[in-house]
Amino acid sequence: MEQNKDLNQFDIPLAKRTQLNDSNSILKKKLLILSPFFFLLFSLFALRLIKNIEIGSLNNLNFQAQINNDQRILGHLPYAEIPKEKLVLIEPNIEVHIDMRDSLLKMRDEAKKDGIYLVFLSGYRSINLQNEIFYSLKSFRNQTAAQRARVSAPPGYSEHSTGFAIDFGDATQRETDFETEFENTDAFKWLIKNAAKFHFKLSFAKDNRYIDYEPWHWRYEGSIEALKIFEISNRKS
């Protein structure tokens, strides 16, 4: 008992002293108790910040997509003019991108072996020439720009200025040149069956929502440069 009494006598002042003198420790205790709430608050803040950044970058992507869409004029995407040094003359009045020449000539030879006679109607066209075609034909045919754009690209917006586009005719049915009826020729049927082997693709198929069906107009996608040029068109057509 005496020992306990001694202990109490010793303990109580010590406890009092601790409580009275160390007000800092009370604050620390409170902080310790509150720390989970602070942590939660901080986490929520951090999450909100991350979410905002994510939404921000999504908005940026949407904005980017809008820019890409806005690049289209009357349904046509913009195309830069090929540098002159990359152009080669493959026959009178027909110039094409040098990367496409071999494949194009090989395709014509292979077609000939099958009794199909492909004619090259139009290859590279300068932006100036496209300008003449677009505006002169428009006034000649009494069409608005939007009507004309269904069948011809505005200057600066034609695949022909890249040197990677080519219009085909059938040597045995020239009356179908630049006409939808070209799709009934043997040449067109042969192209549908074989052109992909030579890296050619129909640019404006029947399901294109912007531009009228052009069975005669094909483009070359057999090089990285060509694929880059037609990337946006292949994503959204």
Ligand SMILES: [Zn+2]
């Ligand atoms: Zn064309």
